Amino acid sequence: MAARANLRGLDLEEHSLEPVIQRTCAECGTPLTKQEIEASLETDGPFLCTIHASEEVTLDEDAEPPG
Numbered sequence: 001m002a003a004r005a006n007l008r009g010l011d012l013e014e015h016s017l018e019p020v021i022q023r024t025c026a027e028c029g030t031p032l033t034k035q036e037i038e039a040s041l042e043t044d045g046p047f048l049c050t051i052h053a054s055e056e057v058t059l060d061e062d063a064e065p066p067g
């Protein structure tokens with residue numbers, strides 16, 4: 001939060017306000033849909049397709065040991 005004050009002194013880049021938007025999955029490179037892009041922006045994580053985005057979540061939730 002405190003870092004916002006520093007941004008006022010950095011007017012070098014006009015596009016600094018725009019978030020970096022990728023249009024392809026960071027894992028497999030498949031084109032992302034608008035919903036997939038928005039979901040990636042909301043999670044503030046890497047841009048992933050639905051398949052890989054779900055795998056990212058599954059890794060944490062599916063922590064039960066086998067057998």
Ligand SMILES: [Zn+2]
Nearest residue numbers: 025028049052
């Ligand atoms: Zn993918």
